[in-house]
Amino acid sequence: MTRTAGTARSRTGSGVGRTAAAAVALATAVGLAAPGAAAAQEGRGNPLEGVWRTEGYGLLIAVSGGQVTTYDVTAHSCLPGWVTGTQASEPGPDGTTRYTVGNLAMTLTPKGRNRAVEREESGVGTKSLTRLDALPPLCARPAPNDPLAVFDRFWEDFEENYPFFAAKGIDWHAVRDEKRPTITPATTADRLQDVFTDMLGPLGDAHTGLARVVDGHAKEVFGGQRPDSTVQTPELTARALQASAAQLTGPEQQFAGGRLGVGRLPDGLGYLRVSSFDGYTDGDFRSQVDELDRALDAVLAGPDRPTGLVVDVRLNGGGSDALGLHIAARLTDRPYVAYRKVARNDPADPTKFTRPEPVTVRPSAGGHFTGPVAVLTSSISTSAAETFTQAMTGRSPRVLRVGENTQGVFSDIMIKSLSPEFMAVLPNEKYLTRNGSTFDGPGIPPNVRTPVFTPDELAALRDSALSTARRMLTEDAQGNQSSQGDHGDQGNAENDQEQQRQEQQ
Structure with missing residues (x-):
């Protein structure tokens, strides 16, 4: 998910209610922009030099002398944002220029003299930019901090x-x-x-x-957190991992420092645990993708291909949307729309949003798995874990969802400077379904509801969600009944009902 130019995605590992902490840790890691950062002045050589306003997001992006600096703006304030990036490459043939912010990266592409597009390497979607003549006067004077x-x-x-x-x-x-x-x-x-x-x-x-x-x-x-959420603790995590491991036919193979786990289940099923969509390596985004591919190859490639696959995101607190789409791209042989993104775009009207931008799952260049898939979810499944789950709902053959509702937050996170002492974290986007609604609030419901991380389940090292997914995938793979198709239709009906309920709200 996007994490530069003033937005961020949550990092996993700290559970529900900790996505804000992850965003703030990210801001600290890449360096807070110093108050009084120099304003950009339009140059003659680089068409990107100057000041740009994003469509939505309440951001200005100033480009000057090989650096980008963000400003957080409202109708009555302007403060330097938390991002300062450095040019990392010469402009490409179309003027696209790459900037780095710590291990993160963003590109700016001119679209004529007064328009540009910003894209973030670990995210999906783009931001449209419009050139301003100069920084607004509010940005040129110190902001009051009383x-x-x-x-x-x-x-x-x-x-x-x-x-x-x-x-x-x-x-x-x-x-x-x-x-x-x-x-x-x-x-x-x-x-x-x-x-x-x-x-x-x-x-x-x-x-x-x-x-x-x-x-x-x-x-x-x-x-913040949804009031009925399960709180992830080290004890819960340890017991949950033991319970799922008990159903594997051998030891789990771990990748990304334990954030990814691969195993085999009875009846030829594969198991992929994704406990984060971030932090796979200490390197750049490309290295994160490479590590994810190592795990995917371990479960999908080779002569021992699975008859079905369980993807477990029940302990996943978020990360990069793009990594979730990368998994989806290995599980299809045809392109499809995962979701459409919009951002709130009128400070005075909360009903107005940017034009919906389709985000497409495109089959990866390597091998694909097109057999039956089940996704395990919980209320701990947050942010990128939810956009991954939403992306999988468009897959054909249909994906079975087992467990409980996800957390119900999908937007990229914006980090807004309030003063030298305070920062606020908030969302401003919606991830639209085919019907134009969202799962924000209640989260994505399962097709088949089971207990997840209850005291009784953990005490007995029982994993009803995984057991149910195994049974249903095995039945489908053996052709004894069209359980996946039936439950996929049931899931569509449930999704439509949920969407209608939210639209009425």
């Missing part, structure tokens, strides 16, 4: 970008009217933090969060 100014900036970032107030039944204006009178010039940072946390909690959104910046390092102080 408590009331920081409160207004926080409220306005959500007011202009957050897409889900209506769906969650939150009157954001009423929240401001209640909280703003409590802020005075004497309000301490600790008190301001408490106010922000009180405002975010009712959203129940795992892609919202708050961080404090101390000595150049950002630390999460709040991360």
